[in-house]
Amino acid sequence: MPLTDACHDDGGLRLAAADAGLLADSIRSAGLKVTAPRLAVLRALTDRPHSNADALFGAVHSDLPGTSLQAVYGVLASFGTAGLVRKIEPAGSPALFERRVGDNHHHIVCTRCSVVHDVDCAVGHAPCLTPADALGFDVRAAEVIYWGLCAQCQADTSAP
Amino acid sequence: MPLTDACHDDGGLRLAAADAGLLADSIRSAGLKVTAPRLAVLRALTDRPHSNADALFGAVHSDLPGTSLQAVYGVLASFGTAGLVRKIEPAGSPALFERRVGDNHHHIVCTRCSVVHDVDCAVGHAPCLTPADALGFDVRAAEVIYWGLCAQCQADTSAP
DNA sequence: CAGTTGTTTTGATTGATTCAAAACAATCTG
DNA sequence: CAGATTGTTTTGAATCAATCAAAACAACTG
Incomplete structure (x- = not known):
């Protein structure tokens, strides 16, 4: 809350x-x-x-x-x-x-070319933002970063 | 997978x-x-x-x-x-x-004293590690950091 | 339009990390 | 177990991102 x-x-x-x-x-x-x-x-x-x-x-x-x-x-x-x-x-x-503030969206970063895209906070997955066991913390924010290969880099890598 | x-x-x-x-x-x-x-x-x-x-x-x-x-x-x-x-x-x-590797656990950090604790990856919440829309990325990892006040700092702050 | 307050410039400094070459030491081989 | 090989550590310097501080400057207030 x-x-x-x-x-x-x-x-x-x-x-x-x-x-x-x-x-x-x-x-x-x-x-x-x-x-x-x-x-x-x-x-x-x-x-x-x-x-x-x-x-x-x-x-x-x-x-x-x-x-x-x-x-x-x-x-x-x-x-x-x-x-x-x-x-x-x-x-x-x-x-x-970034200027996009107020919503808490997340980010996906390409491990090869470092491009960053926004990822919406998935409705229905919101419980993820509450840790399994908060260990007594008063949790104020959760930050999620996904790491992977972007479409372009997948193409570049699979055809070398 | x-x-x-x-x-x-x-x-x-x-x-x-x-x-x-x-x-x-x-x-x-x-x-x-x-x-x-x-x-x-x-x-x-x-x-x-x-x-x-x-x-x-x-x-x-x-x-x-x-x-x-x-x-x-x-x-x-x-x-x-x-x-x-x-x-x-x-x-x-x-x-x-940290030496704890192989599992992908997450972290919770105190915004006041910077103490860090491990947070287990909540079973049942694993879908969170798949973004809503991966935008064509091949997602390899997800990193989650929770920010909040640890129990100690809550106590210190509420009784000043 | 002048005063006040907040902003920008200039110049220097810090903190975390990385680079490169030479000295050194752990393991492999005979 | 000594010598060769390869990888590791030391030494010393450099880089990158970001911050600090004081002086010059400009936006809003009345």
Whole structure:
């Protein structure tokens, strides 16, 4: 019940068109000042979810050449605490960021090419998010990462 | 079926007494040379599962003062590829290591004190390890980390 | 439009981990 | 059991991701 992990749909945040006004609105309504680096990071993240700080810096830097990598880290940190982005940290990878928040979806990562996709929290499987024996813990969240070969890498590997 | 994740018991590896002969045997039967640093790391890991490289270095260093941190990293890497230890990488923490391998158990981490406990893979919940929609991936493993407050930290927090 | 507060830049630093070459030691072979 | 072989450890340096701190700057408030 106190789980962050309820399997419901996201709160209506639609990530399609990265209209500048909408981006500004979501920043403002998270209680943050609207600035060029923030708009640029949020736009880049809309276009390419599951990017790391460096990739976002690359994307942002081409629109907005004055921006520093540290600014990107700062923007991501403020977005994170404001609940505007979610940070995921798959083993062996730098942190990745995505705008899809609020639902607790999971991730599937290719062990060969490292591509990441979202995986919905399967309705009917929600009990999984409660451990067999919580050992007295007050469980607040569950994080699931699936590892495997993506379709493309399966094709590449089976025909060498 | 190809999942690494079947919920079965471990293969008879009992982690109780860290008898030197048994430790040596498991190293040897993994196809590795038996050396003092390897025995020391394996013993330390038996005594304190979920340790990071630095903590293991500390433990090893007191028995075997000549040992370097890099040796510990080397030992852990060879143990990892030999299937003798498992590496877990909870977000925001350095990598942790444990001897309990082969079963795919999960972990529960305290968000306040960072203590880690094992959580068995719940029989009857195994379907959870198959994503709702694998998106064409050949899924090989599923990793689950629960986050919450341990019993101790709940007590400390509720009575400040 | 000026003040306040929060943001970004600049520059340096940390922490975890990895790399590479040389010194060394465990096992294999005779 | 000594010597050869192969793999391991040491030593020392480097990398990558991320964070810290102070000064310069810009967005919202009134």
